[in-house]
Amino acid sequence: VDRVLRGRIDDRFSTVHLGGLNLDAREARGVRRIKILGCGTSYHAGQIGAQLIEELARIPADAEPASEFRYRNPVVDPDTLYIAVSQSGETYDVLAAVQELKRKGARVLGVVNVVGSAIAREADGGLYVHAGPEVCVVSTKCFTNTVVAFGLLALHLGRTRDLSVADGKRIIAGLRKLPEQIADILSREDEIEKLAEEFTEARSMLFIGRVRGYPVAREASLKLKEVSYIHAEAYPASELKHGPLALIEPAMPTVAIVPDDDLLEKNRAALEEIKAREGKILAVAHREQEKADHTIVVPKNEDELDPILMGIPLQLLAYHTALKLGRDIDKPRNLAKSVTV
Numbered sequence: 001v002d003r004v005l006r007g008r009i010d011d012r013f014s015t016v017h018l019g020g021l022n023l024d025a026r027e028a029r030g031v032r033r034i035k036i037l038g039c040g041t042s043y044h045a046g047q048i049g050a051q052l053i054e055e056l057a058r059i060p061a062d063a064e065p066a067s068e069f070r071y072r073n074p075v076v077d078p079d080t081l082y083i084a085v086s087q088s089g090e091t092y093d094v095l096a097a098v099q100e101l102k103r104k105g106a107r108v109l110g111v112v113n114v115v116g117s118a119i120a121r122e123a124d125g126g127l128y129v130h131a132g133p134e135v136c137v138v139s140t141k142c143f144t145n146t147v148v149a150f151g152l153l154a155l156h157l158g159r160t161r162d163l164s165v166a167d168g169k170r171i172i173a174g175l176r177k178l179p180e181q182i183a184d185i186l187s188r189e190d191e192i193e194k195l196a197e198e199f200t201e202a203r204s205m206l207f208i209g210r211v212r213g214y215p216v217a218r219e220a221s222l223k224l225k226e227v228s229y230i231h232a233e234a235y236p237a238s239e240l241k242h243g244p245l246a247l248i249e250p251a252m253p254t255v256a257i258v259p260d261d262d263l264l265e266k267n268r269a270a271l272e273e274i275k276a277r278e279g280k281i282l283a284v285a286h287r288e289q290e291k292a293d294h295t296i297v298v299p300k301n302e303d304e305l306d307p308i309l310m311g312i313p314l315q316l317l318a319y320h321t322a323l324k325l326g327r328d329i330d331k332p333r334n335l336a337k338s339v340t341v
């Protein structure tokens, strides 16, 4: 995270420098809509990115799997800015979507880790996320860095539009706090390793979150699937009552993302629903949750930046669960570093 922030923040003017973005202030003000495309983990990072852009720049934004977008003859609109996200920069579904967009005259930026990769070359500009060359097949720190990069981008777009200087300062201070807060979470790995023991028995797990917590739940469930091969499903917390509550029973543990924000009481109500059906709950929260069997307490940041921190203990949970099950974490089955077909 230090690397993605380094040299980009200007505290004096509470702005960020994004060399290579290739989008000046006038162009940024002309953007009416943002569409983010990626696959797997990069798609989930894009979902958080879209929320950050809506919250901080008030530009309508959404994310879609590139693997869907490229097959559905989408409306390509000149006032929409397209952003392609990829760790490897080589994922074929993303590259194909970018090429198609370029053919139709769209402006495409890349948020990519590998410098000079195919998607980085094809895009009109963008941001490198600097997660390092040593990233593994299963994206973890690249996910975190991609979300941080979106934080910088949202801040930049926000400063060309509605974001106040005070909000800009607040977000910059929050971004600066991240490396220390992440180190704090990582220092508590023993606690998570112990917890992982309980999940090795699970046949299936549910991950829930609301608004900012929902993409975190999705990514955490993907991590668990990718490395431990335990079935996991992510749901928006409010959707539970529209069907999935039927699944809750002692053998189906739920992992709940419960940040201390204006949705806290709503999220607690979901925990009560689960507890009433004797479901086991692991909460990731900013303070102990009474209804949870265990709470992993993470440091609080600005509400908008909380998702960056809340996924990290769940990456560790997936890792330790997989290790205890004897899985080969560096070579998970049926997964390649970049999916090029």
Ligand code: F1P
Residues within 6 Å of the ligand: 039, 040, 041, 042, 085, 086, 087, 088, 089, 090, 091, 094, 137, 138, 139, 335, 336, 337, 338, 339
């Ligand atoms: C996308 C992705 C990863 C996943 C695995 C397969 O890769 O789905 O999220 O962990 O490596 O590919 P990328 O486009 O971000 O390189």
